[in-house]
Amino acid sequence: xxVTSEAVNRDILEHVxxxxxxxxxxxxxxxxxxxxxxxxxxxxxxxxxVVSDVATLAPAVHRSSVYRTLDALTAAGLLQHVHLxxxxxxxxxxxxxxxxxxxTSCHTIVDLPTDLLDALTTCAQEQFxxxxxxxxxxxxxxxxxxAHNQQxxxx
Amino acid sequence: xxVTSEAVNRDILEHVxxxxxxxxxxxxxxxxxxxxxxxxxxxxxxxxxVVSDVATLAPAVHRSSVYRTLDALTAAGLLQHVHLxxxxxxxxxxxxxxxxxxxTSCHTIVDLPTDLLDALTTCAQEQFxxxxxxxxxxxxxxxxxxAHNQQxxxx
DNA sequence: GTAAGTGCAAATGATTTGCAGATGT
DNA sequence: ACATCTGCAAATCATTTGCACTTAC
Numbered sequence: 001x002x003v004t005s006e007a008v009n010r011d012i013l014e015h016v017x018x019x020x021x022x023x024x025x026x027x028x029x030x031x032x033x034x035x036x037x038x039x040x041x042x043x044x045x046x047x048x049x050v051v052s053d054v055a056t057l058a059p060a061v062h063r064s065s066v067y068r069t070l071d072a073l074t075a076a077g078l079l080q081h082v083h084l085x086x087x088x089x090x091x092x093x094x095x096x097x098x099x100x101x102x103x104t105s106c107h108t109i110v111d112l113p114t115d116l117l118d119a120l121t122t123c124a125q126e127q128f129x130x131x132x133x134x135x136x137x138x139x140x141x142x143x144x145x146x147a148h149n150q151q152x153x154x155x
Numbered sequence: 156x157x158v159t160s161e162a163v164n165r166d167i168l169e170h171v172x173x174x175x176x177x178x179x180x181x182x183x184x185x186x187x188x189x190x191x192x193x194x195x196x197x198x199x200x201x202x203x204x205v206v207s208d209v210a211t212l213a214p215a216v217h218r219s220s221v222y223r224t225l226d227a228l229t230a231a232g233l234l235q236h237v238h239l240x241x242x243x244x245x246x247x248x249x250x251x252x253x254x255x256x257x258x259t260s261c262h263t264i265v266d267l268p269t270d271l272l273d274a275l276t277t278c279a280q281e282q283f284x285x286x287x288x289x290x291x292x293x294x295x296x297x298x299x300x301x302a303h304n305q306q307x308x309x310x
Numbered sequence: 311g312t313a314a315g316t317g318c319a320a321a322t323g324a325t326t327t328g329c330a331g332a333t334g335t
Numbered sequence: 336a337c338a339t340c341t342g343c344a345a346a347t348c349a350t351t352t353g354c355a356c357t358t359a360c
Contacts, residue, residue, distance in 0.1 A: 025340090026334050026335070027334080047324075047325080061341085062341070062342045065340080065341055068341085069340095083238070083239075083240035083292075086238075087323095089325095101283075101287070116275070116282075117275065119275070120272065124267070130258075130302075131297040131298075131302045133259065137240045137293065137295045147284065179313090179314080180314070181358085181359050185316070186315090201349090215316095217316070217317045217318070218350095219318080220316055222350065
């Protein structure tokens, strides 16, 4: 399992490196570390989460380089971010792309199936000419367990 | 028209005052100013927008009082806020409640009909037990004119 | 009179930026 | 070599908070 995931990481690194080169950009220590940190976590990660993960991988890497790397990888189309109502932006590799919803009470992020917003997207497009990007902001509401446990959601 | 809107404001103020009193809270200069500022603008306003509007109405009112008032009015159920992907939170009186979408390119906020997310809301509830609050975060995407003018949306 | 609310200044959290020096290709 | 990146420190933007003082009721 460990060997396999290392192999996967190596493939990812090679792939990303050539993508960056194609854009006249470079593979550097901060970028490598951010990629490792991101692929080590399955889901959505905040920038600060990446910062602290990277801190253990490569302590010399500065917080601002992490932010810049996140931007660079996003520009390269490898990364996406979701704006959460509460708190910081969450990042994830594009492979895991899917819509999200965040519980306003416990702040848990719920993953939604890719097609859940298809009808809405079509509708918004046809009726308003608005081309939705359902991945860019998390929906908001109350998750199953919070909905059961309480009447007055927070925030 | 001016007389009418003053009358409307007076009614709103009376209404809000009694609502606050019912909660053991008070009607104060900052709160009055914030209400006036909010009702003067039809749509969604950022906190900083309110701060600057209030600054002309009542210069002594401090920025932090505006934020606290915005919270208080929200807690009292008179105000709602929408988290926008780009930039600050937008506030609006509950009367104007409806879903929003923000263009990632020009950052315009588009108002959506109240029922547009009904199907999605039902679906999320039935399939995931997630109770959506479609008003709490703005959807994201590209507005009609930006979609026409370009292929590569910003942000 | 007294709790609720305020102004102020300082703190916070997330993110950005200018710049001089380091590094990938 | 030289442009791309980085580390650092400082700046910024939106918002919050502790505290002594006002004010609405």
